[in-house]
Amino acid sequence: MSHTMRVVEISKPGGPEVLKPASRAVPVAGHGEIVIRVAYAGVNRPDAAQRAGTYAPPPDASDLPGLEASGTVAEVGPGVTRWKVGDQVCALLPGGGYAEYVATPAVHALPVPKGMDLRAAACLPETYFTVWTNVFERGGLQAGERFLVHGGSSGIGTTAIQLANARGARVFATAGSAEKCDACTRLGAARAINYRDEDFVEILKAEGGANLILDMVGGSYVARNLSALALEGRLVQIALMTGAKVELNLAQVMMRRLTITGSTLRPQSLEAKARIAAALEREVWPLLEAGRIAPVMDREFALGEAAAAHAYLETSQHIGKIVLTVAG
Incomplete structure (x- = not known):
């Protein structure tokens, strides 16, 4: 893994134009965490609210936007037994998805449903x-x-x-x-x-x-x-x-x-979100793998086009999900 990565950060509160490409250090997996090499990141309304300055991230979360992503496990932290380097996952994130790498609690990651590609899997976690x-x-x-x-x-x-x-x-x-x-x-x-x-x-x-x-x-x-x-x-x-x-x-x-x-999702405890992840894998993942339900994709933008993705999101013209292509 490289020591630095491409990201999109919020330069100041404001409209889509305040989203700026930047370079940051690659995160390190802490206890109970994994680092994901991001293939695709979902774009959601809470990202736009954070960008506008009306939805602050939790104190211990990344200040980068992005609450869901799919990709490949790049590092496994102490205490993690389920995942190994190279596994394909999608995950609910505390923040930081608009980046080439992101750290997240391992219990908030789910396997990519059988038969689904990483692009579609990035549309799953937040919604x-x-x-x-x-x-x-x-x-x-x-x-x-x-x-x-x-x-x-x-x-x-x-x-x-x-x-x-x-x-x-x-x-x-x-x-x-x-x-x-x-x-x-x-x-x-x-x-x-x-x-x-x-x-x-x-x-x-x-x-x-x-x-x-x-x-x-x-x-x-x-x-x-x-x-x-x-x-x-x-x-x-x-x-x-x-x-x-x-x-x-x-x-x-x-x-x-x-x-x-x-309710709101982001402020809930690590344990509460882990329980939701387990319920999804048990109750919903079989429906996805059987093709009875599927994420609806509207449009994708390159990571460096995050501002355009936000501008499009705020037109409300889309049907379904918008994603950023990071390494897909």
Whole structure:
């Protein structure tokens, strides 16, 4: 391994243009860690929020953006028994994915699913960790229930539609164009709702209400989500794209026995994320290997084009995932 590596760093808080190529020392694997030679790195909304200065990394994490990657194990730290140098993995990262090498807890790495290449595997960790823990663990989605996911054509949305459908739920999704709605139905949504000219509240009410809603919009959507829920329905909040402060009619929550919950992934403990990784390998990896579900890829950019990747992400034109090619 070289002693230095190419990276993309955040030169100052701001727009995509503040992402700058740089050179840094290659990380060393600490106790319980592996170092991955990165082939591809996922590009996600939290990366853009960190770049803008609104989502600081944890104190012990790299200041480089990048929360997921795929590649080859380049170094194994003390205490690691599962992985060896040369293994192909994809991993949830504490940060640092926009680089040729990245260190991460070994328990947050997963084998590349059989039959899948590294490019596709880079699309898995951030979205699958998020969807599994929020939809199935926190949200408790069961077969036969009605599930609504907002932003159905996003990386989170395309993952949630497929997983929920594969596990027997009836899926509804919102999206902002006919093309995106078509993508949602092809992935398994029973009904895709164009939020620009249709009211998801009325549509879900006509179906009996949603048992579970996964929302990353926030703001005015929160009250509308509560109206769209069935009796004893659950709302899981995972992002706040239009605002965190809302007014709620708590009488509605009480009388209809609704549940409002939510989570963020990055601040959770090493042990909590290791439990999610184990659940994914047990419950979801067989579906990926059988071809019943698959990551949806929109576009890839070279590592040095990270600024262009962020600019594209923020247009919201993409369907599925965006990745950076590092050594692929």
